Amino acid sequence: QVQLAESGGGLVQAGGSLRLSCAASGRMFSSYVMGWFRQAPGKEREFVARINWGGAITYYADSVKGRFTMSNDNTKNMVYLQMNSLKPEDTAVYYCAARIGSVTRKGDDYDYWGQGTQVTVSS
Numbered sequence: 001q002v003q004l005a006e007s008g009g010g011l012v013q014a015g016g017s018l019r020l021s022c023a024a025s026g027r028m029f030s031s032y033v034m035g036w037f038r039q040a041p042g043k044e045r046e047f048v049a050r051i052n053w054g055g056a057i058t059y060y061a062d063s064v065k066g067r068f069t070m071s072n073d074n075t076k077n078m079v080y081l082q083m084n085s086l087k088p089e090d091t092a093v094y095y096c097a098a099r100i101g102s103v104t105r106k107g108d109d110y111d112y113w114g115q116g117t118q119v120t121v122s123s
Helices: none
Strands: 003-007 009-013 019-027 034-038 047-054 059-060 067-072 078-083 092-099 117-122
Touching: 003 092, 019 092, 019 117, 034 059, 034 067, 034 078, 034 117, 047 067, 047 078
Parallel strands: 009 117
Antiparallel strands: 003 019, 019 078, 034 047, 034 092, 047 059, 067 078, 092 117
16 A cells, blocks of 8 residues: 655746655555646646656656656655746646556556645746
């Protein structure tokens, strides 16, 4: 069983930066895939980025590519999302998720979810 807890959200002006953290409790294996998703009010959940726990291979949504960087620290069971050049359209609740198996950007394929952290970008 894996439990995830996000932190680091907040209010930032457009063009600013935030770093989200996700603490994973429980034993993590190299076969885990970690993902970041977001959901804005009135919109469907959206894939943001994912990383292979063991291999640190990342993949990003086109909307955040070049601005967001996902990373993990296996020694600390932590996953991070560095968000730069933030835009008002990045405003959403950001969720950390985990699954065992092949890489995917489909939220329904992830087994474990955190409670989410709010990111608000003002114009």
